[in-house]
Amino acid sequence: MKVTIERANLVKALTHVHRVVERRNTIPILSNVLIRAVGNELRLKATDLDLEVTESIPAVVETAGGTTVPAHMFHDIVRKLPEGAQIELATRADGATLDIRAGRSRFSLQMLPESDFPDLTAGAFTHTFQVPAAQLKRLIDRTQFAISTEETRYYLNGIFFHAVEAGSDLKFRAVATDGHRLAQADVVAPHGCEGMPGIIVPRKTVGEVQKLIENPDASVTMEVSDSKIRLTFGEVVLTSKLIDGTFPDYGRVIPQGNDKELKVDRDEFSAAVDRVSTVSSERGRAVKLALSEGKLVLSVNNPDSGSATEELAVDYDQDPIDIGFNSRYLMDIASQLETGTAVFRLADAGAPTLISDIGETGALYVLMPMRV
Amino acid sequence: MPSGADPSHITGPFCRDCLTPATAPRCRACGSPRLLKHPQLHELAIAHVDCDAFYASVEKRDDPSLADKPVIVGGGKRGVVSTCCYIARIHGVRSAMPMFKALAACPDAVVIRPDMEKYGRVGREVRRLMLELTPQVEPLSIDEAFMDLTGTEALHRASPAVSLARFARRVECEIGITLSVGLSGNKFLAKIASDLEKPRGFSVIAPSEAMDFLRDRPVSFIWGVGKATQAQLEREGIRTCGQLQTADEAQLMRRYGVLGRRLARLSRGIDDRVVEPDRETKSISAETTFDADISDFPTLEKTLYSLSEKVSGRLKKEGVGGRIVTLKLKTPDFRQLTRARQIGDPTQLADRIRRAAIDLLRREIDGRRFRLIGVGVSDLEPAERCDPPDLVDRDAEKRAKAERAMDQLRGKFGGRAVELGIAYRPDVTEEATPQRDRPMPQRRDNADKPVGGRR
Numbered sequence: 001m002k003v004t005i006e007r008a009n010l011v012k013a014l015t016h017v018h019r020v021v022e023r024r025n026t027i028p029i030l031s032n033v034l035i036r037a038v039g040n041e042l043r044l045k046a047t048d049l050d051l052e053v054t055e056s057i058p059a060v061v062e063t064a065g066g067t068t069v070p071a072h073m074f075h076d077i078v079r080k081l082p083e084g085a086q087i088e089l090a091t092r093a094d095g096a097t098l099d100i101r102a103g104r105s106r107f108s109l110q111m112l113p114e115s116d117f118p119d120l121t122a123g124a125f126t127h128t129f130q131v132p133a134a135q136l137k138r139l140i141d142r143t144q145f146a147i148s149t150e151e152t153r154y155y156l157n158g159i160f161f162h163a164v165e166a167g168s169d170l171k172f173r174a175v176a177t178d179g180h181r182l183a184q185a186d187v188v189a190p191h192g193c194e195g196m197p198g199i200i201v202p203r204k205t206v207g208e209v210q211k212l213i214e215n216p217d218a219s220v221t222m223e224v225s226d227s228k229i230r231l232t233f234g235e236v237v238l239t240s241k242l243i244d245g246t247f248p249d250y251g252r253v254i255p256q257g258n259d260k261e262l263k264v265d266r267d268e269f270s271a272a273v274d275r276v277s278t279v280s281s282e283r284g285r286a287v288k289l290a291l292s293e294g295k296l297v298l299s300v301n302n303p304d305s306g307s308a309t310e311e312l313a314v315d316y317d318q319d320p321i322d323i324g325f326n327s328r329y330l331m332d333i334a335s336q337l338e339t340g341t342a343v344f345r346l347a348d349a350g351a352p353t354l355i356s357d358i359g360e361t362g363a364l365y366v367l368m369p370m371r372v
Numbered sequence: 373m374p375s376g377a378d379p380s381h382i383t384g385p386f387c388r389d390c391l392t393p394a395t396a397p398r399c400r401a402c403g404s405p406r407l408l409k410h411p412q413l414h415e416l417a418i419a420h421v422d423c424d425a426f427y428a429s430v431e432k433r434d435d436p437s438l439a440d441k442p443v444i445v446g447g448g449k450r451g452v453v454s455t456c457c458y459i460a461r462i463h464g465v466r467s468a469m470p471m472f473k474a475l476a477a478c479p480d481a482v483v484i485r486p487d488m489e490k491y492g493r494v495g496r497e498v499r500r501l502m503l504e505l506t507p508q509v510e511p512l513s514i515d516e517a518f519m520d521l522t523g524t525e526a527l528h529r530a531s532p533a534v535s536l537a538r539f540a541r542r543v544e545c546e547i548g549i550t551l552s553v554g555l556s557g558n559k560f561l562a563k564i565a566s567d568l569e570k571p572r573g574f575s576v577i578a579p580s581e582a583m584d585f586l587r588d589r590p591v592s593f594i595w596g597v598g599k600a601t602q603a604q605l606e607r608e609g610i611r612t613c614g615q616l617q618t619a620d621e622a623q624l625m626r627r628y629g630v631l632g633r634r635l636a637r638l639s640r641g642i643d644d645r646v647v648e649p650d651r652e653t654k655s656i657s658a659e660t661t662f663d664a665d666i667s668d669f670p671t672l673e674k675t676l677y678s679l680s681e682k683v684s685g686r687l688k689k690e691g692v693g694g695r696i697v698t699l700k701l702k703t704p705d706f707r708q709l710t711r712a713r714q715i716g717d718p719t720q721l722a723d724r725i726r727r728a729a730i731d732l733l734r735r736e737i738d739g740r741r742f743r744l745i746g747v748g749v750s751d752l753e754p755a756e757r758c759d760p761p762d763l764v765d766r767d768a769e770k771r772a773k774a775e776r777a778m779d780q781l782r783g784k785f786g787g788r789a790v791e792l793g794i795a796y797r798p799d800v801t802e803e804a805t806p807q808r809d810r811p812m813p814q815r816r817d818n819a820d821k822p823v824g825g826r827r
Contacts, residue, residue, distance in 0.1 A: 148716065149716075150714075150715055150716040151713060151731070152713065152715060152727055152728050152731055153716075153765075156764070177763060177764055178716065179716065179762040179763050179764055179765060180716075180760070180762075180763065181763070182763055182764075248764040248765070250764065252766075253763045253764055350761070352763060366763060368760070368761060368762070368763050370760060371756065371760070
């Protein structure tokens, strides 16, 4: 293989694909990125066996061929080469070394054979549709924080995407929960997603998709089967396994009859929670919300260090109620809200509370209270 | 045994049996040769107290016919020696030795299954007598503890050395077992001292003589130096504490980091750790050794049910729960492997401990045989923070309620009043299910009741 590429193109592509490669690998080939020169392009591919990212960039191909080299080191080398450099990649005749030349810099990297590189066979996809990148990004942004990290509940370690009928409309919905909080976000269903299976997209894949959305005005092609998903962002193609499990019936979790409504300025609320939680201990992050007519008193009491209270003027006219929440979870949710006012719908101190924007934004959050 | 004179007058050597001043090779009052003599005897206040062959001593106390027989306390035909009496030790039996080896060395030994509840009771009696001397008692296990007797002279009208000798005598008379005392100025030296004269020993090492005392001892004498460190030091030609004494502390730290500092200081007998009475429990665990090595999942799984219940019971009793569940397995060649899993919220429920442990076990099942399995819970937190209600796992609350109801029944009617059905599932024996036919473990099921979602 012998090929010449512009540094900017190679950096961009390696930045996209190298993130998939785990820093520590027991299988050596998984530390490598596959590069293959064909026609007038260079194709790159990286995988962790669950997730695969490929990208093609324009290149001047003198001799076609392919090999694999350590992904992070290759990325670092290319990244440090001067801007505007023309990079020449050439495999030596011994089949063991790749020479990298740019200007006066010379590197040689050990290769592993291309034939050892694993392939994430995608199989046939049953549903294909186009989603505006901005909408996909919104679905992820709103729900990602609630993904569970508990391995025992592996079926919560991702975002649940599915098509759902809401009235006469069809929505494309993302849901994530860790048992303490739940986040749900909707966008108008893209044409072609009707009848798609509900899929759980793993946390790592979700994070990569989010980073790969660079242009919000573009559109992303989504292909789905019941075990894999493929997303195409122009020249970049991401293929991932799905979590093989059943997402719980989250509909039962979303409270319907909570009648105590509180409206509070989102930023004031978030800042006040942040302030009072300063005295909370690392572990017990409970903040108490004492609600009475027109008034919300936030307080934290930490027997080891001290206490804090703060009073906020709020829109509330129901019976007084005391309820506790994890302060970090409150701030996480507040930062997701899109309108300046947060609406809480409460039932009692032990029941899940519904939090949303004022008006209809297609996103809602459920938070489990804590004992205080 | 004479009652002894007022011990507050003792300022020099004294007799451990009658607590009177004594100078001759034998006590003039009672004729005992057990005299305590040391220039700094009455200035030292940190002690390490260790019961002699504790389990075996308790068994001998309760059955006088065992008095002159070799006694081994340990589990089953497969287990290991927990403790053996001094007669058995003469024959070469050691604790942690596999039972078959012990019985080969000492075929006449009387083997007794450990009765942990009884030992716990006796251990607590000893602890109570310790606490009469000082509140500064740091238990290391059921039968040994560090004690700091600094400032107790006025209260007991006796120096720490005399108080300890009196305590040892009381334990012998009132509880009926013997123990050994090590007295020094710090924990490290006290622990070494208690081991010097076992059984019924009382040894004194003053910090000022530590350098001489340690000079020719192997590096393994130092607390924290195990096989690996010993081998590492050996490679660099360091075998004795004396070699470490001559090395520069900064030099050792540069080479070995934090351990280097410990090597430098402990080899010189310097140890500034204080006696901590309420060192927190860090983890709670239970394990069992099988009569035959086991490789099949259902049998191992079933064992995890009872172990998880045991651990959960202890967590509940202590009012704590933990967020890390650890599975421990030992292969027939005694190699140990542990696998840990962090769970979202701390738990004290057998159900959650078991689920995590079984999940960890499932990944290890590949035909390998195991001789031991254990479960532990660590990263402990108070019970109030444990097992908060969950949004999606509604059944968790039901299971928790069922478990608490079972706990109540057990509290009322005894430990085996209620058991899970799985406890009655017959074991799958190795012969009944040859390896090639054994079904693969089932794919894990969701804990949450699925309703919506995929197909």
